[in-house]
Amino acid sequence: MSGEEEENAAELKIGDEFLKAKCLMNCEVSLILEHKYEQLQQMSEDPTNQVSQVFEKSLQYVKRFSRYKNPDAVRQVREVLSRYQLAEFELCVLGNLCPETVEEAIAMVPSLKTKGRVHDDEAIEKMLNDLSLIKRFE
Amino acid sequence: MFLKVQLPWNVIIPAENLDAKGLMLQRSIIIRLLDEFATKKATKDLGYFLAVTTLENIGEGKVRQTGDVLFPVIFSGITFKLYRGEILEGVVHKVLKHGVFLRCGPVENIYLSYLKMPDYRYVPGENPVFLNDKLSKIEKDVVVRFIVIGTKWLEAEREFQALVSLEGDYLGPVS
Numbered sequence: 001m002s003g004e005e006e007e008n009a010a011e012l013k014i015g016d017e018f019l020k021a022k023c024l025m026n027c028e029v030s031l032i033l034e035h036k037y038e039q040l041q042q043m044s045e046d047p048t049n050q051v052s053q054v055f056e057k058s059l060q061y062v063k064r065f066s067r068y069k070n071p072d073a074v075r076q077v078r079e080v081l082s083r084y085q086l087a088e089f090e091l092c093v094l095g096n097l098c099p100e101t102v103e104e105a106i107a108m109v110p111s112l113k114t115k116g117r118v119h120d121d122e123a124i125e126k127m128l129n130d131l132s133l134i135k136r137f138e
Numbered sequence: 139m140f141l142k143v144q145l146p147w148n149v150i151i152p153a154e155n156l157d158a159k160g161l162m163l164q165r166s167i168i169i170r171l172l173d174e175f176a177t178k179k180a181t182k183d184l185g186y187f188l189a190v191t192t193l194e195n196i197g198e199g200k201v202r203q204t205g206d207v208l209f210p211v212i213f214s215g216i217t218f219k220l221y222r223g224e225i226l227e228g229v230v231h232k233v234l235k236h237g238v239f240l241r242c243g244p245v246e247n248i249y250l251s252y253l254k255m256p257d258y259r260y261v262p263g264e265n266p267v268f269l270n271d272k273l274s275k276i277e278k279d280v281v282v283r284f285i286v287i288g289t290k291w292l293e294a295e296r297e298f299q300a301l302v303s304l305e306g307d308y309l310g311p312v313s
Contacts, residue, residue, distance in 0.1 A: 009139075009223035009286070022142040029140045029188075029216060036189050052176035054186050054244040058218060061243045062140075065227055092139060093225065097283070099308070107307040108225050 012087055012111040023088040025095040027066035027074045033059045067098045073138040080130045084123065087111070098131060139224060140243070141217045143184060144194065146210060147171060153205040167209055168193055175215065180298065182291040185219025186244040218243045220300050224286045227312060228302075230278055233266045238276060240284070240302070247299040250284060254303035255310075274311055281312045 007013055024032075037059065040051065051059075068074050081091045090109050099105040102124045106112055112119045155166045172190055180186040190213050197210035220226070220242075228242035237251040252260065258268040258276060268276040276282060284302040291298055304310050 007222045009221040011223065013223075024140040024142055024216065026140070032191065032216065033189060036191075052179070052187075054179060054218075055176070055188055057241070057244045057246075058140075058186070058188050061241075064229075089139060097225065097227070104308045 009089065010110045011114070012089060023092040025066075025074070025077065025092045026062045027068045027077070027095070029058070030062035030066045030069075031071055031074060033062060065096065067096070067135065068138060070138050073134050076134050077131065080134065081127070084119070084127050085117075094127075094131070098135070099128065100132075102128065139219060139221060140188070141185070141219060142191070142214060143217055144212060144214050145184075146212050147174070149174070149209045149211055150202070151199075151207050151209065153207070156207060164193075164196070167196060167211060171211065171213060179296045180244075181296075182293075185217045185298070188216040188218060188244070190215045218245070220245060220248075220286050220289050220298060222286050222288060225283065225306075225309070226286065227281055227283045230276060230280050230282060233268070233276070233278055235260055235262070235266075238268065238282075240282060245298055245300065247297065248284075248302055249299070250282070250302050250304065254287070254301075254305060256305070258304075276311050283309050283312050285309060 033055065036055075037051065068077055077095050078091070081095060086094070090111060093109050094105065097108050099108050102121045105124050105128060111117075112124065149167050149170050151163070151166050151170060156163060168190070171193070175187050175190055178187055192214045193211060194214060195212040199207040199209045201207050226242050228240035228248055230238050231241050231246070232239040235252075237249055237254075239246075240248040240250060242248055252258070252268070255268065255276070257270045258274075259270070261267050261269050265277060282304070284304055285306050286300055287303045288301040289298055290300070
């Protein structure tokens with residue numbers, strides 16, 4: 001299987017180039033791809049001919065697995081999570097899976113609890129509350 | 139994980155598509171780029187190519203012997219890559235005796251072996267399922283949250299395969 005023995009997203013070991021690359025949440029990808037699809041629709045009558053299978057499968061997936069649909073809510077989610085000193089990767093996992101409890105959040109993103117980081121349970125709790133507030137007012 | 143990446147690329151424009159006004163050129167480059175991007179499907183390092191979002195830069199064109207012109211361009215795009223240790227949600231599309239296959243993003247070959255869901259047992263039938271003692275059910279079209287334990291790049295198919303597991307807290311079918 002995977003050649004690089006050290007890769008482990010749970011410990012945030014995913015290769016330097018990707019730590020710097022911007023990760024995107026499903027809901028963000030959904031907005032971008034839907035917009036692209038509309039553009040293609042305007043350019044030709046049958047947009048299904050214009051898009052690759054990868055595009056189509058991904059669009060179906062992100063539509064189904066987006067926790068937030070409203071563009072304002074999507075923006076707010078990134079804004080709120082950005083206040084908590086998270087890596088891009090961590091931010092997106094939380095925004096995608098929307099854990100309900102502190103315990104679940106740590107299970108989904110174990111690197112939150114890595115030694116030397118500032119996330120105590122209270123901070124995580126507050127973060128999850130902020131997230132569920134956005135959902136409620138969407 | 140979906141990634142926003144910036145990539146250099148060489149786009150070759152056939153001589154007949156060149157146009158002095160430049161406007162058509164930009165259009166040809168974008169169309170060509172989209173085409174190639176779609177055919178390439180995926181690379182080992184970057185994962186699956188979804189879409190080109192913006193063309194950041196078009197470099198100086200170099201005329202080749204054939205009369206075509208090669209333009210080095212830089213563009214931003216979206217890709218999808220699976221990481222070991224990453225937790226994701228996917229949809230079951232095939233149930234077999236020894237495990238199930240899931241779909242996640244553009245990836246079709248995500249395998250969850252029965253060895254990696256030890257509390258579930260296979261129940262054969264017209265619609266086979268995996269069941270556990272709490273009557274949690276894994277069947278076709280069910281959403282499952284899993285952790286990636288290994289990925290493999292298939293050069294010939296230009297595709298990834300992944301092995302996933304349910305061993306961990308808060309993993310399993312999602313209602």
